[in-house]
Each structure stands twice: as C-alpha cells, then as structure tokens.
Amino acid sequence: MNCKNCNNTLRLTQKFCDECGAKIIQNRLKPKVLAQQVNEHYFSIDNKLLLTFLDLFKKPEVVILGYINGTRKKYIDVLQYFALSLTLTGIQVFLMSTFFKESTDMGSQFINGFNDASTTTDNPFKDYDFNALNNYQGLFYILTVPFSALGTWFAYYIIGERSYNFTEHLVINLYYSAQVIIITALLTILFLVFGLDYLVISSIVYILTFVYLFYVLKCVFKTNFWNTLGRFSLVMAIYIGSFLIIGLIALIITVVTLYK
Template structure:
C-alpha cells in the first residue's frame, strides 16, 4: 500500500503516513465517511479546529512555531485555518448586505474630509460610502497579511533577531489574522443580531485583537515585556502606514467600480 499524497510505502496497519503525515483513507467516499471527517475536523470536542482556536490563545507559540518546525498533524494547516476565517468573514458580509443593510449606512469623516476639499461637481469622493468597502473585506484581509508580515519581519530583522525568515513571519501573521478574523466575524454577527451599532462595535473589538498581537509576539520571540512593547510599537507604525495604503487602494477600487 502506498500513500495517495506522497506515494510513500506504507504498512497495511498504518493510519497516518510517516512521511507527509496525511491520514490513510482506505474506505470509499460515502456520506457516512464524509460526515465522520466533518465531525473529526469541526464538531467533536477534540477536533483540530477547536484545538487550534483554543491553543492560539493559550499557547500560540505551540501552534505557530510547531507548524514552522514541521508539526502538521495536531493543528489545522495555516492556509486552511485562514481559509476558514475568510469563509466566516464572507458569511458576515452576506448577512450584513442582505439582512442588516442599515449597519452599513454610516458616514465617514474621512470621506467627508475629501468632500470639502473640492467642488462636488469635480470631487470623485462625493458619493463615497465606506460601507461599500465591506464588500471587499476578504480581499482587504488577503492584501493586509503580506504587509503585516513585512512589518514584523523588518522590525525584528533590523533589531538583529533573525530567527525567522519572511515566509515564516508570513505564517505567524496568517495564524494571527485568521484568529483575528474569526473573532471579529463571530462577534460582529452576534452584535448585529442585537442591533448594536456596527461601527462602534467593530472599533471596540479591534482593541483587544491588537493587544492579542502583542501577546503572540511576546510568546513567540520570548522577549521581556518592554522589549516586546518597543518592537510592537515599530510593528504598529509600519502596520498603520500599510493599512493607510491598502485603504486608499480599496477606495480607488470602489470609486472605479462605481464609474463602470
């Protein structure tokens, strides 16, 4: 018998490939088998998703550094976990644009600032509603991760801490952002159900998730509190600058789409 993923030779009694770690599937795909796999991954108490979600709070270094070092069986793969988070974000956007449209009807001081800089007849920002950016939320998340990874990589590289290369910093930020997206998506949906102000709620949710990034960096790089704090400030400066660029890019996309 051979592994269907890497073609490694296996014993008949093996349940996992000792080369790539993939589970050995011996039964044909049937509804019962598919239901069992869904239960193992997402529903059962000891499933990978729940374990990954909880341990990213309790011991994020075990999940993230474990993946970087090659441990792939205990937790969900970083790209799969990020894909799940984007799915939840997509559900959030669907609910907002379908059942909670009033939540997107908020004015932006940022847009109003542009509105006052030029006559309305010549001002492309006149009809801008930043609620339209919600439609591109998943795309914004995807573009944000490389910028954030560059921020953490550059900060630690300049300070002489070069344990992890850029790709490994990308893994760190993918896990962080997946956790961030899952938390904000779930909480946003719950708050929308209670008819709370979306803009205020999303702002309040962002604060603890920023603190969570500090916590993740401290656990992974094992610096002191103040060393981590100094590095965190540098990362946030790069992050805010990057987000500004991304927001401008997203606004341009919205404006172009309105012209088409």
C-alpha cells in the same frame, strides 16, 4: 496497497501512512463516512479546529513555532486556517448585506458629512458607495498580510532579532490574522443579532486586535513586557507608515481614474 496521497507502499493493517501521515481510507465514500470525517475535523471535542483556535489564545507560540519548526499534525495548517477565516468573513459579509443592512449602514456624523460633501460636483467621491467596501473585506485581509509580515520582519531585523526569516514572519502573521478575522466575524455576527451598533463594536474589536498582536509577539519572541512594548511600537510605526504610503498611492490612482 499504496498510499493514495504519496504512493508509498503500505501494509494492510496500517491506518496511517508512515511517509506522509495521511489517514488510510479503505471504505467507499458514503454520506456516513463523510459525516464522520467532518465531525472528526471540525466538531469533535478534540478536533484540530477547536484546538488551534483555543491554543492561539492560551499559548500562541506553541501553535506558531510548532508549525515553523515542522509540527504539522496537531494543529490546522496555517493556510487552511487562514482560508477558513476568509470563508467566515464571506458569511459575515453576506449576513451584513442582506439581513443586517440597516444596522451596518454607515450613518455616523463623519460619514454623513463626507457623503454630503461628496454631492458637490467638484468632489471625485460624490458617486462612491462607501458601504460597498464591506464586500471587499476578504481581499483586504489577503492584501494586508504580506505588509504586516514585512512590518514585523523589518522591525525585528532593525533591532538585530533575526531568528526568523520573512517567510516565517509570514506564518506568524497568517496565524495572527486568521485568529483576528475569525474573532471579528463571530463577534460582528453576534452583536448584529442583538442589534448593537456596528461601528462602535467594530472600533472596540479593532483596538483589541492590536492588544492581541502585542500578546502574540510577546509569546513568540519570549520577551518581557517593556521589551515587547518597544518592539510593538516599532512594528506599529512601520505598519502606519506603510499603509499611509499605500493609501496615498491608492487615493492618487482613484482620483486620476475618476477624472479621466
């Protein structure tokens, strides 16, 4: 008998492949077997999803550095975890655009003033639907991860902390981003169900994501509060500078496109 994943030769009594670690499936796929697999991976008390989620709060360095150093069986793979977070974002966007459309309407004074100004013929954004931006949250998350990874890598490279290369910083930021996305989506859905103001809640959650980033950097790089604060400030400066440049370029492209 050979492993169906890596073709390694197996003994009849083996339950896991000693080459790739995959579980040996001997039973034919049936609804009961499929339900057992779903329960094992996502709903059981010791499943990888719950363990990854909890430990990214309690001890994020164990999850992140474990993956970087080669531990891949205890926690969900970083790309799978990020993909799961994007799926949850899709559910959030669907609920916001169908059941909670009125609650998520951008009706603040700032947005209303901008929309009023956008009715003038000289404003290139007069026909732009800002609420439609919610539909592109997943794409926004995907595009921001490489820039956030570049920000942490460059910040620590400047100060001489070069323990991790760019790809490893990408792993750090993927786990961080996935955790933030999951929490944001869950809290957004929860608060919308209870009728709370979407803009206020999203602003509070947005601030807490930076607090969590500080915590992750402190744990992963094992620095004290003040050293972490200095590094965090440098990372944020690079973040802000990068996104200002990107935003300016996007604005120019948008204006040029609209005026063609």
